[in-house]
Amino acid sequence: MSPLPRPRRSSAAAAVMVAATGALVLAGCAGPGASGSSADEPQIVATTTQVGDFTRELVGDEVAVTQLLSPGQSAHGFDPSAAQLLALSDADALVVNGAGLESWLDDAIAASGFDGVLVDASTGIELFGTDDHDHGDHADEAEDSGDGHEHEHEGESEAAHDDHAHGEGNPHIWTDPELAEHMVENIAHGLAEVPGVDTAAVEANETAYLEQLHALDDWIGENVDRVPVADRLLVTNHDAFTYFVDAYDITFVGSIIPSFDDNAEPSAAEIDELVAKIRDTGVQAVFSEASISPKAAETIGAESGAKVYSGPDALYGDSLGAVGTDGETYVGSQVHNARLILESWGVEPSPLPAVLAG
Structure with missing residues (x-):
């Protein structure tokens, strides 16, 4: 796991003083479903839409959660506003994805003077790099988790960890529901250290939510298992689904943006190479992502003959969706994806388990 970098001073510190004159705009920073805060309740800030959703599931409606990123907004190039820095300066706890996703976080902490409890949801999760292994070959390396499909992140051997440790780690850990369970456990553990948090309520909410995530993992695995391994082919907008494809023994043919940073741009040669892979492997679909323009996906679909999933049929990758969409919550986004x-593989999914259907 990549540790969070040590805060360093930047010119952004002046933004906190500017923010002090506009504190009334903080109401607009609260994440979806947040209740109004009072002076007696803990002030909790979460960075991304995913950890914001996890945190709200744990604290319930009694505690407001200020979420820095909005639905559809990527963390890769995020720049917090002055008002958001002020919210961070007043926070009792900051919940982060970690794993190097929030590259702007050290500056934001230094600028705001945040000195509360830092909760890193990625603690203990081993990271993949961009070229650690061929996703199509990992099935033989994975250990059977006993739930009908394979996960190899938890409890990896030291040798496997060393193999995965080189280079920059892929931070999109939430795309595997089993790793999302570990993120929720980390957040619950961290929130227990925050003065004023009802730990009994958090523990009860954690138990109920982990049951949902486990059911989600099983449901996806059982349905993917209906597809022959050779037919489990995936092309996405960018390399955000490494942990998802690894969890369910899917072959990741390639991404339009050859990076897990969605701000990168593919070259003409990279586009031509992906089109050739799509034709060679027989991929039938190219998936755009809800937070990324579908133009490049549509170009590649036109050149390769593959169907392009975009608009309401785009995947939720870097961000959850707006209120009222399938991707409003983490569970909803995963079911949608x-x-x-x-x-795209010709499979009609089975009904959702009761714990998810409500």
Whole structure:
């Protein structure tokens, strides 16, 4: 796991003083579903849409969660506003994805003077790099988790960890629901250290939510297992689904943006190479992502003959969706993604388990 970098001073510190004159705009920073805060309740800030959703599931409606990133907004190039820095300066806890995703975080902490409890949701999770292994070959390396499909991140051997440790780690750990369970456990453990948090309520909410995530993992795995391994092919906008494809023994043919940073741009040669791979492997679908322009995906679809999933049929990758969309919550986003991917393979998913259908 990549540790969070040590805060360093930057010119952004002046933004906190500017923010002090505009504190009234903080109401707009609260994440979806947040309740109004009072002076007696803990002030909790979360960075991304995913950890914001996890945190709200744990604290319930009694505690407001200020979420820095908005639905559809990527963390890769995020720049917090003055008002958000002020919210961070007043926070009792800051919940982060970690794993190097929030590259702007050290500056934001230094600028705001945040000195509360820092909760890193990625603690203990081993990271993949961009070229650690061929996703199509990992099935033989994975250990059977006993739930009908394979996960190899938890409890990896020291040798496997060393193999995965080189280079920059891929931070999109939430795309594997089993790793999302570990993130939720980390957040719950961290929130227990925050004065004023109802730890009994957090523990009860954690138990209920982990049951949902486990059911989600099983449901996806059982449906993916209906597809022959050779037919489990995936092309996405960028390399955000490494942990998802690894969890369910899917072959990741390639991404339009050859990076896990969605701000990167593919070259003409890289586009030509991906089109050739799509034709050679027989990939039937190219998936755009809800937070990324579909133009490049549409170009590659036109050149390769593959169907392009975009608009309401785009995948939720770097960000959850707006209120009222399938991707409003983490569970909803994962169900949405799995259904579309299964559809592209010609599979009608089974009904959702009762714990998810409510």
